[in-house]
Amino acid sequence: xxxxxxxxxxxxxxxxxxxxxxxxxxxxxxxxxxxxxxxxxxxxxxxxxxxxxxxxxxxxxxxxxxxxxxxxxxxxxxxxxxxxxxxxxxxxxxxxxxxxxxxxxxxxxxxxxxxxxxxxxxxxxxxxxxxxxxxxxxxxxxxxxxxxxxxxxxxxxxxxxxxxxxxxxxxxxxxxxxxxxxxxxxxxxxxxxxxxxxxxxxxxxxxxxxxxxxxxxxxxxxxxxxxxxxxxxxxxxxxxxxxxxxxxxxxxxxxxxxxxxxxxxxxxxxxxxxxxxxxxxxxxxxxxxxxxxxxxxxxxxxxxxxxxxxxxxxxxxxxxxxxxxxxxxxxxxxxxxxxxxxxxxxxxxxxxxxxxxxxxxxxxxxxxxxxxxxxxxxxxxxxxxxxxxxxxxxxxxxxxxxxxxxxxxxxxxxxxxxxxxxxxxxxxx
Numbered sequence: 001x002x003x004x005x006x007x008x009x010x011x012x013x014x015x016x017x018x019x020x021x022x023x024x025x026x027x028x029x030x031x032x033x034x035x036x037x038x039x040x041x042x043x044x045x046x047x048x049x050x051x052x053x054x055x056x057x058x059x060x061x062x063x064x065x066x067x068x069x070x071x072x073x074x075x076x077x078x079x080x081x082x083x084x085x086x087x088x089x090x091x092x093x094x095x096x097x098x099x100x101x102x103x104x105x106x107x108x109x110x111x112x113x114x115x116x117x118x119x120x121x122x123x124x125x126x127x128x129x130x131x132x133x134x135x136x137x138x139x140x141x142x143x144x145x146x147x148x149x150x151x152x153x154x155x156x157x158x159x160x161x162x163x164x165x166x167x168x169x170x171x172x173x174x175x176x177x178x179x180x181x182x183x184x185x186x187x188x189x190x191x192x193x194x195x196x197x198x199x200x201x202x203x204x205x206x207x208x209x210x211x212x213x214x215x216x217x218x219x220x221x222x223x224x225x226x227x228x229x230x231x232x233x234x235x236x237x238x239x240x241x242x243x244x245x246x247x248x249x250x251x252x253x254x255x256x257x258x259x260x261x262x263x264x265x266x267x268x269x270x271x272x273x274x275x276x277x278x279x280x281x282x283x284x285x286x287x288x289x290x291x292x293x294x295x296x297x298x299x300x301x302x303x304x305x306x307x308x309x310x311x312x313x314x315x316x317x318x319x320x321x322x323x324x325x326x327x328x329x330x331x332x333x334x335x336x337x338x339x340x341x342x343x344x345x346x347x348x349x350x351x352x353x354x355x356x357x358x359x360x361x362x363x364x365x366x367x368x369x370x371x372x373x374x375x376x377x378x379x380x381x382x383x384x385x386x387x388x389x390x391x392x393x394x395x396x397x398x399x400x401x402x403x404x405x406x407x408x409x410x411x412x413x414x415x416x417x418x419x420x421x422x423x424x425x426x427x428x429x
């Protein structure tokens with residue numbers, strides 16, 4: 001008999017210690033252990049729930065069990081989290097069985113303490129702590145992330161955002177209009193038990209309201225008629241507004257969600273160059289483009305900061321690596337991976353990419369800059385400096401929430417738009 005607790009602990013250990021996403025680690029695990037595929041859904045749900053509560057679970061470990069999770073290795077730390085989650089939030093595991101499981105791993109405790117886990121009041125864990133630390137524990141976000149959010153929005157706004165990011169993410173779909181019409185796609189989804197409604201702002205985007213689990217392996221997705229993509233991500237290509245015949249450069253193109261959407265909106269008649277430094281990711285983009293029926297993308301593996309063109313582009317998209325705070329709800333493992341000290345390196349990269357984008361774009365052309373984060377350093381401050389240095393103009397964007405720190409720039413926010421957190425600014429050169 002395989003203990004699901006050990007499976008989840010194994011997967012979370014790998015997620016915490018290796019450069020792999022939660023969903024990637026789960027995919028790898030079940031490709032090897034095919035006999036365990038029936039428990040895959042439960043493993044994913046448990047893993048997401050634990051990551052969205054990791055700081056609460058660690059505090060319970062310290063204050064109730066007297067075990068510091070960071071004094072042991074990553075497997076034992078995550079086994080502790082799994083067991084405490086089972087006891088406190090699922091009431092699925094008996095204290096005696098939990099004690100046996102932990103003791104076998106060299107984590108010694110007793111059933112009396114484990115029974116106390118069931119009744120611990122979360123409010124007791126945060127008594128006497130600062131407001132920032134309370135939010136960090138209660139919502140299980142790194143302290144530095146809380147500080148960044150509070151530097152931009154008020155307390156009520158931030159708490160609503162954090163609360164929403166600890167709930168399951170909404171599924172959004174992009175209809176691939178190169179292959180199927182909107183109404184036909186909606187009928188196809190409905191006939192397969194999936195209810196989706198059209199978005200009021202982006203004509204080719206649907207919000208799934210029922211039956212989202214049936215999208216896994218669905219023929220409409222498998223055959224490239226419908227593509228799973230968050231509305232905030234879809235908004236980028238709409239802001240860029242590609243037109244047939246335009247020369248467009250996507251500087252951080254792979255794995256291709258935005259590039260293929262640009263091609264789609266341009267009726268696959270734009271001259272689109274997709275740049276990326278990763279060969280593996282470009283292979284994924286090539287496969288995606290083929291599946292979606294997109295032919296008009298020239299993919300080039302290079303360091304985009306050094307890319308040269310003989311002619312100037314009409315439009316350039318810069319969607320660089322970032323601190324990904326806006327994805328910490330959908331992908332809560334990022335809370336353990338991204339560190340505040342990463343910001344300096346990321347901002348430097350983002351600035352260099354924007355400098356190259358300005359060189360590549362014709363006078364009067366458009367640059368769209370987007371990130372899935374909310375830090376001022378990576379968004380408003382970076383763009384403000386570039387505007388001041390190069391005289392770029394900020395253009396209006398028809399959707400999203402106004403940035404509190406840069407006029408016409410826009411945010412998509414989890415608790416406002418039911419999306420991941422996302423920043424978009426449109427600049428005229």
